Each structure stands twice: as structure tokens, then as C-alpha cells.
Amino acid sequence: MLITLFGISVIIFVLLRIVPGNIVDILFDAAGFVDPADKINLERELGLDQSIVVQYLHWIGGLLHGDLGYSYVSEKPALDEILPRIPITARLAGLALLFSAAIGIPLGVLSALKQGSRLDYVLRAISLSGLSLPSFWLGLLILMASVSMFGTMPIYTPNPQSFGQAIAIYCVPALAVGFRSAALVMRITRSSMLEVLRQDYIRTARAKGASETTINFRHALKNGMLPIITVIGIEAAFLFGGLIVTETVFNIPGIARFLVEAIRWRDYPIVQNLVMFCALIVVLANFTVDMLYAVFDPRIRYND
């Protein structure tokens, strides 16, 4: 786990510095007149005159102390730029995950129980289209629909006037980004349920006289939860990608959109730290999923 994070930090650091020319060159190109002395001063100030290894060690050393370096663009500590944006994205991500589970699991169960029926085909078509739609296009379509239906777009404001508005500005983007995850969850729930319903113990339960509801939920769904949890966990980790475009479409000031902005402005300290943050989320999500395995399947126990 740590090796992975360490590897990512090295890769991202090197990647960003592959292209010759650093931020100082870009700044001065835009400014016009270049005084070599100023350039050297600026480089020394930003620490760019040192070797790449030393720069890397600076960054990592700072990371371990909670010092993320300074943003090239705003010259404020990177932490100050990143921290306020996290709750917004966290709220969006949480809602999106909630939607994907709340929509995906029931529909997947329904699809499995009614396998082969018209409803099943419709649901499968919907889930497949959910995987095919670009999430930013879905966002744009939602904006179009809200304009034509309500005459207004759910624009983000930090202080929502009414509860309805608060719901709109968070739920609508969450739905746009969660639709894809919901489709995936629906598919995996369906296949997992089908797998479990074929098992002998289901037949036994039915022979025992258990009600269909008990069979479907207490026996089938509970035993089929493992792949579903895996997918939800993976989705939690990889939601960031979808959030990047969704936050851009809905103009939400979260860290996903901030990553894109930082890349555009070549604000390398911000980009590095955000990528590390993203990797951390992925690693944590995988870890949580592994732990949840033990909860849901008593046969799996990790040796401590």
C-alpha cells in the first residue's frame, strides 16, 4: 500500500517535469521582456534550481509534516487552497454513491428476479446505456431539461436560499455522476443474484417452505453482496474521474474541477498533491472493501 503511494508520488513528480521548460519559462514567456537575473531569482525562490531529486525530497518531506508546498498561481499554501474544496466534492461523491446503491441494488434484484421478462430487458437496456453515456453529456442534457422545464439551471452557490435549492444543487450533479455507477451496480447485482439463486441452498430454503421474500433477501441478496460491495468500493474510488467532468459542467468549486484548473495553469504543486490525494482515496477504498469482505462473509478472516 505504502509502496504504491510512494511509486505514484515518484511517477507524478517525474511526469510533470518531463517536458522541458518550467513554470518560470511560461511566466516569462507571457510577460514578454526577460531579464535572466530575475528568472534565476524566481527559480531560486521557487526551489527550481535544485536537482529534481532534491525537489522531490522537499515535497515528500513537507507532505509528511502536513506542508503541501505553495501554489504557483495564488502563492498561498497549497493546503489552504485544497482543504476548503474537499467538503463540497465529498458531499457530491457521497450522494452519488448513495444514489448508485439505492438505485442500482433494488433494480438489479428486480431484474434478476424477473429474468427474461420485458422488464428485465428494459432494465438491462437502461443499465447498458448508463455505461455508454458520457457523464458530462448527461449533465448537459439535465441542464437543458431543467432550462426547458423550470426555466432555470441548478447553479452552485455557497449559500443556498432555500432547502429546495440546496437539494437541487447537490442532487442533480450527484445524479449525473452517479448514473453510471448505478448502471454498473445494477449489472453486477443482477449477475450476482442470478449466480446465487442457482445455488442448492436456495432450493433447500424453498423446499423448507420459506417465503419468497425471505429467500430473496435474507438468503440470496445477503450471500450475493460480495461482488456488489467490491463494485461499489471500486466505484467509490474511481468516482473522481466522473466528478472531474461533472464539476466542470455544473460549475461546482470542488477539488476535481480544481485539478483540471491546476493542470491548465501548470500549477504543479497543486496537481501533485491532488493526484496523491486521489491515489490515497483509491487505496483507502480498496482497503475498506477488503475489511467489509470479512464482515459479510464469515468464511473470510484475515490473519493478523
Added chain:
Amino acid sequence: MSAINYDVELKRAGAHATRGWRKYTFLAGRHVLGTIGLVIMVVFVLAAIFADVIARFDPLQVDSVHALAAPSAKYWLGTDAFGRDVFSRIIHGARISLAVGLGSTALGGSIGVVIGLASGYLSGWVDLIFQRIIDILQALPLLVLALVMTAALGPSLENVIIAIAIPLVPSVARVIRANTLALRELPFVEAANAIGMSDTRIVFRHILPNTLAPLIVLATAQLGSAILTEASLSFLGLGIPEPYPSWGRMLSESAAEYVRTAPWLVIFPGIAISLAVFGTNLFGDALRDILDPRQRG
């Protein structure tokens, strides 16, 4: 108990259709959705190849007089802010999206196959190192890694293909490695070794062909992801650069401003992307049902 008409049942099960066109016609009939997906894909490929013939206008030709025109007889899907014909841009965009999609899937697949084979067959420290690399590549979402790579390498067609190919490598490598590990233990490999066949020959002549089935299924799924990722990158302005028409960039240029005034700019490029990916998904699902019925979706 009623008598079973064996001829009818055998025909229904497809016993007569084991080779050639009969086999594929039978499979096509069995998997209607997959056939539809294949047809969609073929349509896009043909559109990409014959773009110059199909598109009525030059996709880059500016016509300011007719900028932002609604769909009409002359401009089938309308025009954008520069007066460029949307239909022509979408047809030519198929070329770009397919080039990037196929290119990155092929590149990522090739690298992944080599890594997976080496990792699975050679084991030892080769395996350990490659495993670490795969773990690292997998620790970031596809879009994030592709975004950082295009940012690092600069926006150009080749760089976008590379940037999307690299994140696709881990999944391929894992699947190939798992299959290689399993196949390596089989008696025929031991026999080949015993008669003195070189490792390279064993790997490419015996092991690789047997790992193709899951690889093809994975590749079709990745093709869809690659097309979506290219669209997202272009939408963010960090993908395919200016002269090439990209569906994703067509959507970003239209974005929130034209949602009210020129909805055709938002609807049609999006339909193009969704349809292309939908086709690959349908086809991929059917392929998976045919090649590996144990995995259900």
C-alpha cells in the same frame, strides 16, 4: 412422454452450423443484441473510412453567415458558432474517435499482453516488479491518469493515444497473467518443455492463443472506455487539439452557453459518442456470452 424430434432439436441447438458462414449466422441469430452492436460498430467504421465521401462539407470550413443555424435541408444537423457543418464534423469526428479508441486499446492491449505473459510465465522477481508497476498504474482513476499524462506530454493525437493506452494496461496484464499462471501448469506445456521448445516459442505459440478469449472481451469493453475517455479529455480542452474535429470538444465548445439557444450542438455529438460506446458494449456483452458463458452480465 412425447417423442423428441431429434432433427429439429439438433438444428435449434446449432449442430449443423459449426464452421464458416453458417456458424456466424447461427451465432448472430442467437445473440441479436450483439449483432446490433456489431452493426453499429461497422457503421461507425465505414463512416470513418468514407468520411470524405459522406460528409457534404469540409469539417473545418467556416461559414460565418450561417453560424448557429438550426438543422435544415442544407446543414443536416445545423452549424456551430463558426458556421461549420455539424454533420460533417460528426462524421469526421468518427475518424478521430475510432483512431484514438482503437489505437489506445491496441497499444494498451499489446503492452499489457507482454507484461502479463512475462509476469505469469517467468514469475520470480520479474513478476514482483511488474506487479508493483501494475498496482501503481491501477491506483488512479482512468481519467485522472490520462489527464495528467496529456498534461505532461502535451496535447497531440499521438500523445492522447498514449495517455489513454497506459491506464488500460493493468487490467489486460492482470487477466493475461492469471490465465498464464493457470495454463503454465498444464501437461502440454510440460511436454513442450520436455522436447526442448524454447520458452518464447511456448509462450507465443501455446499459451497466448489460449488466453485470447477473455482478452478479446476485455478489449471491447476497453474500446468503449477509451472512446469515453477521449471525449472527456477533449471536453476538458486537454485532449485532441484544434484542427481535428473531436466529439468531446464539440460538446465543450457548446457547453452551457448554447444549451438554451442551440440545442442541436449539444444533442448530436453526444448521441454520436453514446451510440459508438453503446455498440461496443452490446458487442462485448455478446462476445462474453459466447466465449465465456460462466460470466453473466
